[in-house]
Amino acid sequence: MKVFDLETEGLRALNAALNEQSVARDHAVWEIVSPKGGHAIAVGLDAPLDVTVRGSTGYYCAGMNKQATVHIAGSAGPGVAENMMSGKVIVDGDASQYAGATGNGGLLVVKGNASSRCGISMKGIDIVVHGNVGHMSAFMAQAGNLVVCGDAGAALGDSLYEARIFVRGTVESLGADCVEKEMRPEHLKILEDLLQRGECDAKPEEFKRYGSARQFYHFNIDNAY
């Protein structure tokens, strides 16, 4: 295991060393100490690395991740795992606003709560939040799954497309064009797999499913040019 002290060695050196691994592939397991809320830690990874950050991070930790597993043993600032392509990001604590925003793939697990705009404009990422999510979560979500084991804040799933949302607790309010939908066996199966991969022992039957009512202008084929 390679231990990297962010305080003494610096952010650029860290990200350069991690990015080298997409070619070098000689160190698979990394531990980053003294993150101290720093920004852009472990971004743009493109190798099957196992990275643990010992402490809380600032903006954009594990952004644009491909293949790697990034484990934040603390809380994460805004934009954690933003635009993730593949791999896995686990946050032991809470995540700040727009966690997993625009993510194309991979799995983001937040073991505490995620704040506002969780999964905004998600495009295929799976997000499992053990606690609650804040307002405007899954806004304009296009594809992927958002699983909320606690409660969801106001305007959940506003203007969403084909993403699925599963919530176990209460929903403060649904956003425009977001509706509750029937939970069919195939959805329970998807949810069971997500909960298992998200290290969550909640039962799929305890959740409700939400999705797009497809009533917006752009869903009507007669409005096509």
Added chain:
Amino acid sequence: MCGIVGLFLKDKSLEPALGRMLTSMLITMTDRGSDSAGIAIYSNAAEAGVKLTVQSGTPEIDFGGLAEDLKNVLGAEVSVTERDTHAVIEVSSDQVTAARAALAQIRPNVRVLSVGEAIEIYKEVGRPDAVAQRFEVGRMSGSHGIGHTRMATESAVTTMGAHPFSTGPDQCLVHNGSLSNHNSLRRRLRRDGVHIETENDSEVAAAYLTHKMQNGSTLGEALGSSLNDLDGFFTFVVGTKDGFGVLRDPIACKPAVMAETDQYVAFGSEYRALVDLPGIEFARVWEPEPATVYFWIHDTTPVPEDRAA
């Protein structure tokens, strides 16, 4: 952007270190905005008196003989402590109005930044480290304090455009965000007789809260009603003689992190600002909820969380 820090001490033994801790927190926030910086620090009430923090662009002219000149006009002892471009004038509480009138007359270029029993404000154009050093903020002690580093959007980069803004006795406000209805609100407040010094949007928010409180609202109520009357983005941190409050707008896109231990309540625009506080690894760390008033007062330990909208 803009960066905000705040520290409200519960443990009196930390009071001598307040200025040092706030300075370090504020310097960490430098890259959120570095055109001007300021700090409001609340320290033990002046003995039966009131402190006026004043600023001058030409301190060597304005502060020379100031104590003597004020004494001659007021007919009472006045103490003046100079700190670079600022000076703290102490007068008895019944002399405040007379002292302000005298200042306007004998030192027309001096601007009053704050008035109160506990508050002092130090703010200038420049980076937080330079501003803190000019006023030796690191050596100051106090019970609570608020710092701000500015990236100007709504008005000019000047000393008077820097935060914190104080528009009432022992009150101050810092702001991260931008208000879109500040011009109409400023006109309304001015019609109601409220003095507003600058064209800055944040000063309007401070004046709004002061006006509400002058008309009978508590700070918590004034913050609550601001959710209806202020249009725009904001994270506010406010100070009063013995209190410290936080409010975010309902959209809450301006960041905010808080930490609480038995020794203090701390605020930072980012967690980075809090990492060197004592015992932070065991603190309760959370993000203040949108449209929710948070307020702490010395000698009590409430966390009022009235969801106001």
